[in-house]
Every structure is written in C-alpha cells, then in structure tokens.
Amino acid sequence: MREIMVVGVGAGDPEHVTVQAVNAINRVDVFFMLDKGEVKQELIDLRHEILTRYATSRPYRVVRGQDPDRDRTSAAYAEAVDDWRRRRADVCLRMIDSLGPDETGAFLVWGDPVLYDSTLAILDDLLARGAEFDVQVIPGISSVSTLAARHRVPLNQVGRPVQITTGRRLAAEWPAGVDDVVVMLDAQTAFTQHTDHEADIYWGAYLGTPDEILIAGPLAEVADRIVAARAEARARKGWIMDTYLLRRNP
Numbered sequence: 001m002r003e004i005m006v007v008g009v010g011a012g013d014p015e016h017v018t019v020q021a022v023n024a025i026n027r028v029d030v031f032f033m034l035d036k037g038e039v040k041q042e043l044i045d046l047r048h049e050i051l052t053r054y055a056t057s058r059p060y061r062v063v064r065g066q067d068p069d070r071d072r073t074s075a076a077y078a079e080a081v082d083d084w085r086r087r088r089a090d091v092c093l094r095m096i097d098s099l100g101p102d103e104t105g106a107f108l109v110w111g112d113p114v115l116y117d118s119t120l121a122i123l124d125d126l127l128a129r130g131a132e133f134d135v136q137v138i139p140g141i142s143s144v145s146t147l148a149a150r151h152r153v154p155l156n157q158v159g160r161p162v163q164i165t166t167g168r169r170l171a172a173e174w175p176a177g178v179d180d181v182v183v184m185l186d187a188q189t190a191f192t193q194h195t196d197h198e199a200d201i202y203w204g205a206y207l208g209t210p211d212e213i214l215i216a217g218p219l220a221e222v223a224d225r226i227v228a229a230r231a232e233a234r235a236r237k238g239w240i241m242d243t244y245l246l247r248r249n250p
C-alpha cells in the first residue's frame, strides 16, 4: 500500500521541525511540492532548506504541482473554496500517482497540518473518490503556538476558553462568549473594527523567520501602528502572513 505522510514543519523557523518530523522525512521516497507562484517563493525555499538539512539518510525525488488560482472576488465564498479545493485535489492526485506501489510520499505542511490547512481534507476527498493510500499525520508547531511563545503570553486566561477564527469572521462580529480570540487568515485587518473594545492585541508577522515583526499593546493605541507596519512589510516583501491574539478582560 502506498503511504502519504502529512508532515507539519513549523511556522518558518527550520528549528521548528520536530524529531518526529525528521524521522518521518527520512522515510520518504517522494516529496510533493505545490508551487504557489513567485510571491511565496520564500516559502518554497524554506521547504527545500528543510530537505537539505534533514532529509539526509536516503535519496528522494521531488514532484511539483501548480497550485490552482482561487477566485477571491466571488461573493459565493464557500462555493469558490469548494471549487478551488477540487482543482487542488486533482493536482495532488496527479502528484500522488507518480508514487511506485510501495513507496511513501509526503506533503510538508506549513505550521501544523490540523490547523487551517486543506491537505487532510484533500486526501479524504481523494480516498472518497477511490484512490488507495494510507495517511499518517505528523503534528507541527503552529503559527498560533509561535505567536504566544514569542509574546510570552498564554493563549487562554485562567479557566477561560479561547477561540481560533478567521479575519473574515472577526470582521462580521466579535465571537460571542469568548474574551480571547486568535485570528488567522486576516487580509483585511479586522481588528481595526473592534477598537471600541477594551482589549489588548498581540500581533506577529513572519513569525519564526528573520523578518519577524511583533507588536503588542492596548488595541485602541497600537491598531494604527500595526496597520502601517503591515502595509509597509507587505509592500516591501510582496506577501505577508500575520496572526494575532485579542484579549479582553473577562
């Protein structure tokens, strides 16, 4: 049976790669790489650096696929994501089909594969369509863990819940019943819509990389500084990945 490993490689620092991930990487015959266009070339380079550093015990092949574009203008968000996932699954199936009968393939996934990542859903989709392979998941250090560690704060207040959500959802409303909200995938600086809350923000961009930026403080006081730092960094590098924790007193 072919085996597919989904290996979390951390949020940007090659030292985030765990011992378990290194052991898994050294059992792999073929690494699958989805190219996301030149803007994120640095992310592809990091995967290659990880292989150069850690995949040392046996020869391996790299098979590349082109990540399909997603329609970000569509009002029908769920349908647009479904369509993109389907086309992405087709690309993944073509890459997986390059495996020999008993070979092991791997996707190196940014952060932790169980947090806002579509690889596991894509593999489920392919299995449901009749593809045959075993799946193993190696957890990774997420951008959320990295954010909290770099700011030296726990994610939750004592005995309280914490919610992880998207910028799109935070833009709609502050989630009910929680004072601690971690926000990912926020292209629209949704925190600026909540400066009337007495909250603190712990913001981080390019976490774990040499370009890391950290800003923290009362939301109403530092929101503009974060917006400016974000815009400047995005213009300079051509892309940005940022995450933040919003914390209200209960």
Ligand SMILES: C[S@@+](CC[C@H](N)C(=O)[O-])C[C@H]1O[C@@H](n2cnc3c(N)ncnc32)[C@H](O)[C@@H]1O
Pocket (backbone or CB within 6 Å): 011, 012, 110, 111, 112, 113, 114, 115, 116, 117, 141, 142, 143, 144, 183, 184, 185, 186, 204, 205, 206, 207, 208, 209, 241, 242, 243
């Ligand atoms: C598709 S999700 C992938 C999350 C990933 N699986 C994880 O465990 O962190 C991409 C989002 O993760 C966050 N992210 C990932 N890496 C990051 C980093 N190095 N610094 C800041 N945010 C990051 C950003 O919110 C970005 O929009």
